[in-house]
Amino acid sequence: MKYENQPMHISTPVPNGTYETTLTITAHEDITFTVLSQSRRFMVKDAVMKGGEKKDFKFIVSVCDYHKRDEEHTHVGGVELDIVCDGDLTAVSAVSPVDVPVIYIAGDSTVTDQPAEYPYDPTSTYCGWGQMLPELLGEGIAVENQAQSGSTTEDFKNINFTAFKDKIKKGDFLIVEFGHNDQKVRSLDAFGGYADNLRYYVNFARERGAVPIISSPINRILFTENGTLLNLLGDYRNAAKSVCDEMNVPFLDLWTRTTEFFEAAGASRAWDYFRCYGDDRDYTHTNDVGGSVIARFAADEMIKNGLSFAPLIKKDMISVETPERDENAKPMNAKELSHVMTVGLVNLPDGVAPADLDRDITKI
Secondary structure, three states, rough: OOHHHHHOEEEEEEOOOOOOOEEEEEOOEEEEEEEEEEOOOEEEEEEEEOOOOEEEEEEEEEEEEEEOOOOOEEEEEEEEEEEEEEEOEEEEEEEEEEOOOOOEEOOOOOOOOOOOOEOOOOOOOOOOOHOOOHHHOOOOOEEEOOOOOOHHHHHHHHHHHHHHHHHHHOOOOOEEEOOOOOOHHHHHHHHHHHHHHHHHHHHHHHOOOOEEEEEEEEEEEEEEOOOOOOOOHHHHHOOOOOOOHHHHEEEOOOOHHHHHHHHHHHHHHHHHHHEEEOOEEEEEEEOHHHHHHHHHHHHHHHHHHOOHHHHHEOOOOOOOOOOOOOOOOOOOOOOOOOOOOOOOOOOOOOOOOOOOOOOOOOOO
């Protein structure tokens, strides 16, 4: 679905906290629309209404300060809603404080709330899977996605974490997913600094009475000649799993889920799920289509782990159909892409040459 119009914005000043939000939509013609909160978190996606229809949409919004790299602590002062629509509507919102558990997310660009340009095209956006998670959850829990592009387990701990760590309380959850940027720092090797920092987040969450959850990093779509993905983050997946086994932590294996899915799609169809803008393509960062798929994988992993909020997951929304491979496509793109250039990755598996795996989108 492509939306030509700029979003309709509704702002309600409130203190930091969690808020039950009721959005009343009146359609003046047949419409399809998406409702976003805060920094483009998906609350309602591609809803359809007939002209003359009036309907309430209810969801929980988390309002929380943040602290990004190269920025001062930023105060967030309200519930911010954006309605992206292909037609004419009227919208009124009402918010009220509600005491519910919060799922806090610590991570990097593959998880974060990414912005979009308008006219909106879901294939040419960047999208972290964390911003797609709220639409898969019913009332009774909130999502606070604090992930940031470019973050490692170390600099997130020292920067981003400072804005919200004191807000984590008993009954909350802390999801941690890193790896793509740790791989570029010698001291953050998989079973060394990276694993140690995962232990830090686990211990911190438990000290606050919250439940820690560790996710392995999603895989990149760099294919080998035999049609498999280059194993660039497998050690980080294994290290995350090892810490979970050691400390009895729920494990979301998004590395395995994304590897299996994108290998099934093949080198051509895998691009459907990653940011593409003409010939400008990205093989690390998903678009809105891919972000939605991975959020559904994450939700399914949460159910498999028996997490206490699993009953709130909208199970009818999390199935993912395996894509059909284009057998005529070339099976290998790792060496063909002109923007794969040598840079300083240091924690690569043996025999794998460094490559410019992640474009710098830390400023968008």
